[in-house]
Amino acid sequence: MSAADSGDDDPLFTAGTAAFDAGDSGAQAAALKSHSSTVLRYVSDRVSVTARATACQPTQVGDATIGEREGVPYANLLLDWTCPERVDQHEVRSALFPDDEGYVKGTKTIVTYEIDSRSGSAALDSANPSFSTAQAWYERFGEFFLLGAEHLLSGIDHILFLLALIAGSRRLREIVLAATSFTLAHSVTFMLAALGLVEVPGAVVEPVIALSIAVVAGWHLWGIWRRGKHATDLETAGHGHFSLDRAGWIRLGVVFCFGLVHGLGFAGALGIDEAWSWTLLWSLLVFNIGIEVVQLTIIAVVFPLLLVLRRRAPKAGIWATGVVSAAVSVMGLIWFVQRVSGS
Incomplete structure (x- = not known):
């Protein structure tokens, strides 16, 4: 057209x-x-x-x-x-x-090149429409870093998943472990899918991402319904460095599994269909770092505020996280139905 x-x-x-x-x-x-x-x-x-x-x-x-x-x-x-x-x-x-x-918005052109002794990659868009092969390595990687950061900020489904994780975390240790688990999981599948080593249809990935949002948010709602004002209390804490109770370990496993699926979604958004190359690998790693920096920044801003609210007004903290989780869960279910039905 x-x-x-x-x-x-x-x-x-x-x-x-x-x-x-x-x-x-x-x-x-x-x-x-x-x-x-x-x-x-x-x-x-x-x-x-x-x-x-x-x-x-x-x-x-x-x-x-x-x-x-x-x-x-x-x-x-x-x-x-x-x-x-x-x-x-x-x-x-x-x-x-x-x-x-008027046909598409925000086009990104991913370029990889090997010319004589030079190799590299670049991400072009309307703000940065060109690049030179003489460009410094940090300039090229900076473009992919910003591309990753922009992708997370523009992906409302991934932000809602992160908010659901924050709302359901009872301790700083839990959100750090959950975020780390999510990061490790989606980094693995992101790299494998973007390099063409793993391929899963978007018709499967996108509904599961929506369902993961609803499940993680619903997990906290279930905890509130079952334990009320004690929903943020630990049960019998485990031993070792992590000191998680049974619910904490189960939640960590669920987050890791969903992280594997989210990684496929990140790769699908880039739309790269390229064979293995070290040049592309490093660029994808920097893209992934951009995602992680934004993710950690959101946690660093939101979770301390939640902790203060829970300590000063425990009942208000339960209500606030319950409302957020309910809204996120409903949104995830709506997206799930829409993506399954193709509407």
Whole structure:
């Protein structure tokens, strides 16, 4: 649709829309092939490679193909840029799918490269549309750090899950262990999924993420219903460094299992479909660190306030966490039904 609108190619718009609505990947690929000049012009006008300020010329290699990721068709287009001379510094610029087209919002372009002795990766968007291969490593990693931080802040489902964890934690030790467990779990699956080593359909991952929000929030509500004002009291504490009671250990295990699923959701949001590479691995690690810093910041701000409220007004603390947990649980159940039904 973007290419057809830009190139005033009505036949591409008609053929592409019909193929998309029919879910026919063969017809989608055929539409791209028969209108390859329109597609190539759209992409090459918005993605450029320059070598020391001299533009490199793109050539399409083979026909565009259609793949599928999380149930959504993606067009794969391979271009070969020919540069006028062999240089060790290149600039890549991307303005694909801008917001003003109205089809997608907040496009992120993930670039990985290996040129001569240089390799690296970068995240481009409307605020930072270009990068140079001469860019310092900390600048590249800073982009992925911010990308991770922005992703958590813009993902209301993950923030609600974190609030449910905070509301149900009785001691600082519990929220720290829960956050650590969640971090370790989603880091493992995030890395495996983003590097293409594990693949789970989004139709499975997204409903389970919604259900995890409802379950963790409902866990605290059940504790309030069963123990009332003693819901935040420890039962018989265990021995060892963690000193968790049975309920604490069970909750920790549940959080770890749900963390594995959330990691798949983080990877799906990046949309990376790339083979194993150390360059991409380090960038993903920095992305993950960005997520964790925001997560720990929220805990550091919210949990101390909750502790003060519980100590000064225990009944108000129970009511506050109960209301928050009820709202989060209801929201999680609504999302679960919506994602299962596809609405």
